[in-house]
Amino acid sequence: MSSSLLIAQLSDPHIGTGPGFLGGRMDTEKALHRAVAHVASLQPRPDLVLLTGDLTERGRAAEYATVAAALAPLPMPVYAVPGNHDDPKVARDALRRCMPVADDAPGGACCYHVRQGGLHLIALDTVVPRQPHGALGAAQLGWLAHTLEACRGEPVLIFMHHPPLPTGIEAMDACSLMAGGDELAALVRGHGQVQGLLCGHLHRPVQMQFGGAPLHVAPSVAHQIALDLRPGAALHAQLEPPKISLHRWTPVHGLCTHLSYVEAFGPALPL
Numbered sequence: 001m002s003s004s005l006l007i008a009q010l011s012d013p014h015i016g017t018g019p020g021f022l023g024g025r026m027d028t029e030k031a032l033h034r035a036v037a038h039v040a041s042l043q044p045r046p047d048l049v050l051l052t053g054d055l056t057e058r059g060r061a062a063e064y065a066t067v068a069a070a071l072a073p074l075p076m077p078v079y080a081v082p083g084n085h086d087d088p089k090v091a092r093d094a095l096r097r098c099m100p101v102a103d104d105a106p107g108g109a110c111c112y113h114v115r116q117g118g119l120h121l122i123a124l125d126t127v128v129p130r131q132p133h134g135a136l137g138a139a140q141l142g143w144l145a146h147t148l149e150a151c152r153g154e155p156v157l158i159f160m161h162h163p164p165l166p167t168g169i170e171a172m173d174a175c176s177l178m179a180g181g182d183e184l185a186a187l188v189r190g191h192g193q194v195q196g197l198l199c200g201h202l203h204r205p206v207q208m209q210f211g212g213a214p215l216h217v218a219p220s221v222a223h224q225i226a227l228d229l230r231p232g233a234a235l236h237a238q239l240e241p242p243k244i245s246l247h248r249w250t251p252v253h254g255l256c257t258h259l260s261y262v263e264a265f266g267p268a269l270p271l
């Protein structure tokens, strides 16, 4: 068993935005293909890939078929959670390999637990149907408490779409995790071995602390949200160099998070 894990986190590809998206300046399908090719080219090769939601723009079966085709070149395990733009049921049917939903998952939610390389991976479904914000209800929190108890004393990584903390980007804070955050923080703190929480939704790289554990929000592999911390600022998309999050986890030192740029800015130069 490997003592360390390299985890590529890709988020918010929004497949299905169409050719006129952002004035024709963002082809999300091409962006996902480039990100996947980037992951496949990394040395050392990541041990697994996590997708933190908004796989599609409208949650349609044809969009998930495009996602599945884009992910096909990846030889390592790929696990995904849905975001507010997804339809969790359609996603599960189309991406069964990426969403091995637990038999005891509450109310059909896309929650599951897999183990890889000495790390427990717990997927949480924060989707509130037809709403941009997220929530964790009593059933999901109960399932999480039970699952964490089964992993007591062992390292755990949680991944989910909606971040549970505000960032100062008010338009996004208004549609983050709006219920269940305090209970989630208490469960994380009570377990004591949660190595981190990985989220999406914000389309920006953000680091926080939550329940005594590091919390990382990955950028989108496509379009970003403009970094605008002015009170009342309107929501804007921003085209920035595409990047993914690359997490190196070791049992001794925990989680170390890098950003890995999909585009090349010239060759490495000797120093």
Ligand SMILES: [Fe+2]
Pocket: 012, 014, 053, 054, 083, 085, 201, 202, 203
């Ligand atoms: Fe998104």
